[in-house]
Amino acid sequence: MNVTATQASHPTDQCLKVSQVLARIGDKWSLLIVTRLGEGPMRFGQLLRSIDDISQRMLTRTLRGLERDGLVRRTVIPTLPPRVDYELTELGRSLQAPVTVLSNWAVENAPAMDAARASYDADPADRDG
Amino acid sequence: MNVTATQASHPTDQCLKVSQVLARIGDKWSLLIVTRLGEGPMRFGQLLRSIDDISQRMLTRTLRGLERDGLVRRTVIPTLPPRVDYELTELGRSLQAPVTVLSNWAVENAPAMDAARASYDADPADRDG
DNA sequence: CGGAATCCAGTTGGATACTG
DNA sequence: CAGTATCCAACTGGATTCCG
Numbered sequence: 001m002n003v004t005a006t007q008a009s010h011p012t013d014q015c016l017k018v019s020q021v022l023a024r025i026g027d028k029w030s031l032l033i034v035t036r037l038g039e040g041p042m043r044f045g046q047l048l049r050s051i052d053d054i055s056q057r058m059l060t061r062t063l064r065g066l067e068r069d070g071l072v073r074r075t076v077i078p079t080l081p082p083r084v085d086y087e088l089t090e091l092g093r094s095l096q097a098p099v100t101v102l103s104n105w106a107v108e109n110a111p112a113m114d115a116a117r118a119s120y121d122a123d124p125a126d127r128d129g
Numbered sequence: 130m131n132v133t134a135t136q137a138s139h140p141t142d143q144c145l146k147v148s149q150v151l152a153r154i155g156d157k158w159s160l161l162i163v164t165r166l167g168e169g170p171m172r173f174g175q176l177l178r179s180i181d182d183i184s185q186r187m188l189t190r191t192l193r194g195l196e197r198d199g200l201v202r203r204t205v206i207p208t209l210p211p212r213v214d215y216e217l218t219e220l221g222r223s224l225q226a227p228v229t230v231l232s233n234w235a236v237e238n239a240p241a242m243d244a245a246r247a248s249y250d251a252d253p254a255d256r257d258g
Numbered sequence: 259c260g261g262a263a264t265c266c267a268g269t270t271g272g273a274t275a276c277t278g
Numbered sequence: 279c280a281g282t283a284t285c286c287a288a289c290t291g292g293a294t295t296c297c298g
Contacts, residue, residue: 014235015160015161017236017239018164018232018236019160019161020235020242021234021235021238022154022155022160022235023155023157024242026152026154026156027155028148028152031144031148069249070245070246070248070249071242091238091245094238095234097230098227098231098234099147101231102147102151102227102228102230102231103147104227105223105224105226106146106147106149107147109224110146110150113199113200115199116197116199116200116220117197117198119199120198121197
């Protein structure tokens with residue numbers, strides 16, 4: 001693989017891996033779930049209520065995807081009614097730091113992006129001249 | 130806004146902003162384009178050829194989106210044939226660092242994710258028991 | 259060269275109803 | 279409680295065609 005650079009300019013090959021990771025966490029709910037689970041293990045119902053705009057179906061599907069990729073561990077306690085706990089794996093926790101960096105950037109620069117978008121939408125003429 | 134934490138546990142409000150950013154860079158092409166433009170300004174055709182799996186339509190659309198959000202600046206030189214240069218704005222360049230962190234994580238952990246996925250797909254029975 | 263417009267397939271994700 | 283199954287609307291993104 002020969003990765004020496006820790007800073008930038010990835011060859012095309014590595015861009016693909018980044019795209020794959022983004023495809024995993026870049027959907028509508030994954031990051032939100034990882035962030036919630038970063039606070040500690042949670043039951044299915046807890047997650048469902050703490051995110052609350054998410055549908056049951058999407059919570060199930062997203063958790064399955066995260067479990068499949070080794071980011072989340074699912075533990076079934078076959079009581080009645082059943083109880084299912086979710087928690088981040090070590091791989092999942094290792095993702096927290098990069099996500100935090102991105103989160104901080106997002107929080108800091110969201111106003112700038114909003115302003116840019118508002119400005120862009122304001123005068124469609126001002127650009128192509 | 131009152132953001133003091135630089136490390137973790139974002140309240141729900143800030144998670145929305147992160148989701149918005151991910152919606153912006155989490156699509157199929159945005160990050161690839163930002164990475165390319167991180168190497169310097171490029172013309173439309175250069176970008177089209179350097180990514181080359183991208184369709185003309187998606188390159189145009191993605192660039193428009195990035196421009197709209199203030200990450201990319203578009204400069205038209207109305208010669209014949211016309212020439213259009215794209216470059217990162219300051220905001221766009223500020224995104225490079227967070228993206229690099231995520232990229233490095235992706236490159237380092239892609240094998241682990243692949244392995245987890247392979248293992249998950251291998252024995253569907255081994256989990257729910 | 260750098261688009262815009264149109265058309266179309268595949269995917270995402272929500273609502274609802276049902277199950278062990 | 280924690281799902282699964284079905285149906286459906288909206289969005290994404292590719293192929294093609296046309297334009298200044």
